[in-house]
Amino acid sequence: MSKFPFVVATAAALSLGTVAAFAAAGPAGHSHEHFSAGEPGNPKKSFRIVQVTMREGDGKMMYVPETIAVRKGEQIKFVIRNDGALDHEFILATTEENLKHAKEMMKNPEMEHDDPNAKRLAPKQVKEIVWKFTKAGTFEFGCLIPGHREAGMTGKVIVK
Secondary structure (H helix, E strand, O other): OOOHHHHHHHHHHHHHHHHHHHHHHOOOOOOOOOOOOOEEOOOOOOOEEEEEEEEEEOOEEEEEOOEEEEOOOOEEEEEEEEOOOOOEEEEEEOHHHHHHHHHHHHHOOOOOOEEOOEEEEOOOOEEEEEEEOOOOEEEEEEOOOOOOOOOOOEEEEEEO
16 A cells, blocks of 8 residues: 555645644734724624715725714624725724734735725625624724825724
C-alpha cells in the first residue's frame, strides 16, 4: 500500500487549515471579533427598516439621512443604496475606529468590505445590514474609500 495518498491528503488538510486561519484573521486592523456599535442582528427577529442612500454631487459625498436615532436594544435593518456614480461604503463603528481604519485604506484603497457591520457597494447596488444596537452612545457610519470621508461622507447613529 502506497503512503502517497495519505501524504497528499495530509498536506491538503494542513494547507486548508492554514488558509482558514488566515481568512479568519483578515488583514491588519480588520479583525471583527469585537464590534463597538453593538452586534450583528438576527434577520429572523423583528427589526425596523432604515433606508440609507449614498451619493455624490456638487463636490460633496453624502449619506441621506445623515443622522439616525435608535433605541438601545433595537434591531435595525439598514437597506443601503448607492445612487452615486462611484463605489461607496457603509462602515458602522466609532469615529475613532473609522479614522484608524481609514489610514489602512490609504495604504490599500481597493480593500473590500463585506462584513456584518460594513458593505462596499458599486453604483446602483443595494445591500443590507441587520444590526442590533446593544450599547448607548453615538456611533458613526462612514465611507473609508480614500477621499470620500474628506468629501463629507459620514453620518451618525445616536443610540439612547
